[in-house]
Amino acid sequence: MHFPSLNAIIEGLLFVSDGPMTLDRLTELLPDYERASVRLAVQELRDDYEQRGAGVHLVEVAGGWQLRTVPELMPYLSRMVKGRPARFSQSALETLAIVAYRQPITRQEIEYLRGVDTGAVLKTLLEKKLVKILGKKDIPGRPIIYGTTREFLEVFNLKDLKGLPTLREIQSLDEVPIFEVQEELPLGGEQRGEP
């Protein structure tokens, strides 16, 4: 067997990996190679899949790289995959969008924006690990603040939070934000005194 190329090695790593692989992780696994050449190889690999019109392609998602099937295969693959695919109700999507764009955000703020009780939806999103608790807001009552997770990026095929589609701007809308910017407080910080 001939000596495998860097591209081939990376392809193998990505094939076996069960989640997106960051460039950092790849570089760590390939100590004999420069970070720059690893990055180049990843890009070459991505272009290679693209040009071949392959059934899988290399996508940048949740800050890493992952081999995923191309969307055109969906009808064939969904026949093979057992169980119902992930379905999201309108309320779940609305809530996710609000959390994604406005994080860190409290439940009360979400409910103000949506105009309805959001407790049940939020619980489902927490259970599905799409939303997580970031900490507590430093206002009376210390309400919990929420944000999106890495799984959210993975499921929704997003490179990072900046990759979210831009919110449709509405002209002549007041520039005043409804809620002021809030500081994120870590859970279990230095504060003490309360029992």
Added chain:
Amino acid sequence: MPQAAETIPTSLFEGADQGYSIKLDAFEGPLDLLLHLIRKNEVDIYDIPISLITRQYLDYLKLMKELNLDLAGDFLVMASTLLQIKSRMLLPLPEPEEGEGEEQEDPRAELVRRLIEYQRYRDAGLELGARELLGREVFARPCADGCCLEGFVPADDGPIELDLFELSEAFNQLLARIPTARAHEVAGQDTLSIVDAINEILSRLDGHESMEFESLFLDDMSRERMIVTFLALLELCRIKLLKVIQNSRYGAIHIFPSVAATDNDGASDALPFA
């Protein structure tokens, strides 16, 4: 429960009374309904004809009641908001105070802001839902039983620090295992304060590198004792004497003494129970 109906309902409403449940694609909330009414009437969102919209809104609420739909309280709150705006618009504007040239805000302004804001997020949500979702349009390896939400392991193999939600979820699973009520329990025999529980956890951890979360809770522990132990664990995390770590998503939870514990001076400083 819909019982086998003896008589065939002659109308929809009768059916509803007899316990047929009809699932309708209802509106997500009052803002959703308002947006629908505004679009249906083709009116300008910045100049809402409040009396028309209020009337239609109330008509819709009446219909929902007739159809026996669960009428969420939020819909009623919005109804009263609409009525309040309507009455404020009927009142003559007070004479502007002298010296203060500030313009009176349109009573509808806040509602309009909320509607527009809501519409943006609703659209953004639809856009999110239309993306190529993992497990729906695109697939990755391994796709555990079609549900790609489950069983994901993060790319970096390092241990994961848990968040509070996961920890309390694990505790709830534990609690579910023990029977809720034991008859004729003698109270007061097995009282344990959080301080005691903290000391117990620390002494059990002493000399060990780590412990499994579940092994903290012995099978013969009472519910109260489990709760106290859990509270002690939370307290220890808060004062940073312990670290709670999972090796993989949904894997076993381990408890480690954190570095601060070896640093004796710092630790006793932080301990409010010392």
